[in-house]
Amino acid sequence: MQFFGGSEISPSPPVPTASGNNAHMIYVFNRNGVCLLYREWNRPLHTLNAQQDHKLMFGLLFSLKSLTAKMDPTNLDKGNLGVPQLPGQGCSFHSFRTNTYKLSFMETPSGIKIILVTHPRTGDLRDSLKYIYNLYVEYVAKNPLYTPGTPIRCDLFDTTLDQYVRSIA
Amino acid sequence: MAAIYSLYIINKSGGLIFYKDYGSSGRMDTNDSLRVASLWHSMHAISQQLSPTTGCQGIELLEADTFDLHCFQSLTGTKFFVVSEPGTQHMDNLLKVIYELYTDYVLKNPFYEMEMPIRCDLFDINLTQAIQKDRVALLGR
Numbered sequence: 489m490q491f492f493g494g495s496e497i498s499p500s501p502p503v504p505t506a507s508g509n510n511a512h513m514i515y516v517f518n519r520n521g522v523c524l525l526y527r528e529w530n531r532p533l534h535t536l537n538a539q540q541d542h543k544l545m546f547g548l549l550f551s552l553k554s555l556t557a558k559m560d561p562t563n564l565d566k567g568n569l570g571v572p573q574l575p576g577q578g579c580s581f582h583s584f585r586t587n588t589y590k591l592s593f594m595e596t597p598s599g600i601k602i603i604l605v606t607h608p609r610t611g612d613l614r615d616s617l618k619y620i621y622n623l624y625v626e627y628v629a630k631n632p633l634y635t636p637g638t639p640i641r642c643d644l645f646d647t648t649l650d651q652y653v654r655s656i657a
Numbered sequence: 658m659a660a661i662y663s664l665y666i667i668n669k670s671g672g673l674i675f676y677k678d679y680g681s682s683g684r685m686d687t688n689d690s691l692r693v694a695s696l697w698h699s700m701h702a703i704s705q706q707l708s709p710t711t712g713c714q715g716i717e718l719l720e721a722d723t724f725d726l727h728c729f730q731s732l733t734g735t736k737f738f739v740v741s742e743p744g745t746q747h748m749d750n751l752l753k754v755i756y757e758l759y760t761d762y763v764l765k766n767p768f769y770e771m772e773m774p775i776r777c778d779l780f781d782i783n784l785t786q787a788i789q790k791d792r793v794a795l796l797g798r
Contacts, residue, residue: 512709531709541707548703555696556721558689561662561681561740563723569692581721586704588713605709 510607511653512589516624518637519575519599521546525640529653549593549601556581575599582614592617600624604653616656623648661751661788662724662740665690666759668772669734671698675775679788681740701728701736731756751787758783 513528523542536544557578558569566578575595583592585608592604594617602617602624627645628634634642666675673694678684685693701715719726725745728738729752737752737759762780763769769777 528709533709533711535706544703545707548700548707551696552700552719555693555700556719556724558685558693559726559740560683560721560723564683566683569689569696579722579724581719584704584716584719586708586713586716588708588710591704 510610511656512605512607514605514620514649514653515542515545515601515603516640517542517546517549517601517603519601520637521550522637523639524600524637527646527649529650545603546601549603552584553578553580583612594618594621596621613656616652619652620649623652660742660745662742664739664755664784664788665694665697665737666755666775667694667698667736667738670772671695672772674773677784697728697738698736701730727752729753729756735759754787755784758787 510530512530514525515523516525518524521543523546526538526542534541553573554570557571557573557580558566560566560579563579575597580595581593583590585591588608590606590608590610592606592610592613594602594614596602600621602620604613604617604620606613623645627648628640628642629636631642634640661679662681663676663678665673668674671694673691676690676694704716705713715730716728718728720743723743724740725743725748726738726740727748728736729749730736737755739748739752739755741748758780759775762777762783763775766777766779769775
């Protein structure tokens with residue numbers, strides 16, 4: 489697992505991979521599983537209420553991470569399935585695709601998880617997620633009025649995020 | 658370096674009915690492979706619930722840091738998935754070929770009981786041939 493070593497604070501946004509608006513939704517979780525941010529742009533189907541939906545999403549990511557850590561074919565000693573792992577430890581995953589959507593996932597060293605759900609034919613979004621993390625650092629983490637671990641309420645972050653996500657997907 | 662690390666077949670209730678390893682390091686024991694298979698079954702089902710649009714049929718491709726997992730679900734709910742090197746091409750075709758072998762050599766075997774572990778020599782032999790790397794490359798043509 490590689491964390492980004494670059495020291496640039498806000499690099500220029502990565503080149504858009506497609507044009508048009510095909511992002512469905514974004515989730516941001518902290519390391520305790522609290523949903524800090526949920527936004528949706530295009531989601532016709534809701535199967536659960538919001539809270540259950542966030543819990544299910546966090547559970548899916550958590551379990552998929554323990555699955556990939558256990559399956560890792562390049563690692564000799566992987567421990568048992570479901571052993572708790574620190575962010576960056578063990579083999580993680582960066583995206584999965586179904587016939588109706590693609591989910592891109594990034595975990596930062598502090599355990600913030602950023603999840604972007606887009607159209608299934610979207611390209612690699614790892615750089616875009618890093619850029620969204622940069623937005624988070626700039627507009628949320630550096631905001632003196634923000635209490636860590638609480639849902640993000642920051643207009644500037646919301647508008648910048650909206651603008652950026654519309655440009656990538 | 659192997660292009661394919663392992664192959665799993667799970668029945669419609671999430672039980673592992675076939676597992677073959679093609680040289681991943683730190684081989685999983687029987688219990689681990691059973692657990693991983695049923696975990697995949699549930700993750701596949703949950704991913705359908707979280708879909709933003711209707712008609713989701715579960716995860717087709719999982720891209721991890723060190724491997725890709727390609728999954729194919731047949732109409733009857735049997736799931737086939739291969740763990741391969743990142744960026745391996747033509748895995749969808751390979752899965753369809755494996756499905757074909759399964760229907761030919763397993764389902765048409767009068768001694769095979771549905772949903773039970775697969776023990777068919779002919780299936781093993783043909784599978785080994787299909788998985789050989791050069792054959793996989795040919796499928797892309």
